[in-house]
Amino acid sequence: MNDKQIVDRLTKAFTGAGLDGDRLATLAEKQGLLDVSYRTVDSPLGSLLLAATGEGLVRVAFSCEDHDAVLARLASEISPRILRTPRRLDEAAHQLDEYFAGKRRAFSVPVDLQLAHGFRRSVLEHLRRIPYGVTESYASVARAAGNPSAVRAAASACSHNPVPLVVPCHRVVRSDGTTGEYLGGPQAKRTLLAMEAAG
Amino acid sequence: MVRPRDPALPPFEEVVAEHGPVVMRVCRALLGQADAADAWSETFLSALEAYPNLQPGSSIRGWLVTIAHRKAIDQLRGAARRPQPASDLPEVPADDPGESSVDDKLRGALDALPPKQRGAVIYRYLADLSYAEVGELLESSATAARRSAADGIANLRKHFSKGDRP
Secondary structure, three states, X not given: OOXXXXXXXXXXXXXXXXXXHHHHHHHHHHOOOOOEEXXXXXXXXXXXEEEEOOOOEEEEEEHHHOHHHHHHHHXXXXXXXXXXXXHXXXXXXXXXXXXXXXXXXXXXXXXXXXXXXXHXXXXXXXXXXXXXXXXXXXXXXXXXXXXXXXXXXXXXXXXXXXXXXXXXXXXXEOOOOOOOOOOOXXXXXXXXXXXXXXX | OOOXXXXXXXXXXXXXXHHHHHHHHHHHHHHOXXXXXHHHHHHHHHHHHHHHHXXXXXXXXXXXXXXXXXXXXHHHHHHHHOOOOOOOOOOOOOOOHHHHHHHHHHHHHHHOOOHXXXXXXXXXXXXXXXXXXXXXXXXXXXXXXXXXXXXXXXXXXXXXXXXXXX
C-alpha cells in the first residue's frame, strides 16, 4: 500500500454521516447566536427567499434578485451569523402559501423593518395599512407618510421594500393607472394585482 | 443604520456548507463516531459565536480545525473524568458491518501512533492544513510537523504490510 492509498483509506474511513445542520441551528438559536435565519419557499412568482431576525421577517426576496447575493448583503448589513433554519420561518411560509391560494388577505407574522430608514420606513409603515385588493397612488402614499411633495422618494421606498408581499408595496400604482416598478418585476406586480382584484 | 463591514464575511451557512465535512472528518478521526457529532456541533457553535470578529483573510479551515482540536481535547479530558458519559443523542446509524471492521482496523492503527504523528497525519492529510498550521496546532515547528506526518504515514504503511492487510 503506497502513501496515497493510505491517505485515501483514512479519508474514506472518516468521511460520512453525522453532519446535522438542523441540530446546529437549534442549538445556535437556543444560545442566542443566530441573528438571521432563512429558508426558501415555492410560489406562483417563483422561489422566494424568506429571512428573519429574532424581531420578525426582515427580508423577502424574489429569485430575480439572486438569493445568494441577497444573503451576502444581509450578512454585511445585519450580521454574518446566518443559518438556514426552516422552523423559525414556518409560519411566514404557511401564510404566504395561504395568500397565494386566495385563502388569506392579511399577514399576521411580525415584521422587522430595520433595513429601511427614515422616510422610507414611514412609507412601509403606511403600506402595511393598505387593505387587500385596494390600490393607492404614489402621491397619496407620500402624503400619508408625512411628506406630500416626496412622491419620487415614496416610489423609491416602494421599489426598495425589503419585505415585499407581506408589506404590500404592490398595491401602490402610478396615478395614470400603470403599475410602476417592482422588485419582482412588473409582471409579478400585475399578477398580484389581478389576483387580489379577482378575490 | 446600515453598517457595512469591510471585506464582508459570507453568511455562516456558507462556512458550514463548505467546511462542515472536513471538520466532521477531523472530529471522527480524533474522537470516534459517537462523540464526533457532539464535537462537530460544539465546534461550529463556538465558531458562530466568534465569527463576526474573525480577521478578514484568515484561513477559515485552519481556524475551524483549531477549534475542533480544542473541543476534542476538552471532550477527551471530560470523558476521562466522567465514569460513563450518558449521551441522550440519537445514535448515528451503524455502518454496514464489513465496512466498520475495516474502520476499526484503521482506527486501531491510527490510535496506536505516537500523539504527534497521529495529530500530524490527521491535520495534514484529513484536514489538508499546511505544515505551518499543523506545527502551530501541535506546538512544534513546520519542519517537525512534516517529519511527524511522514513518520505517521510510514508507520501506518508498516502496519498494513505486516499481513494485517484489510
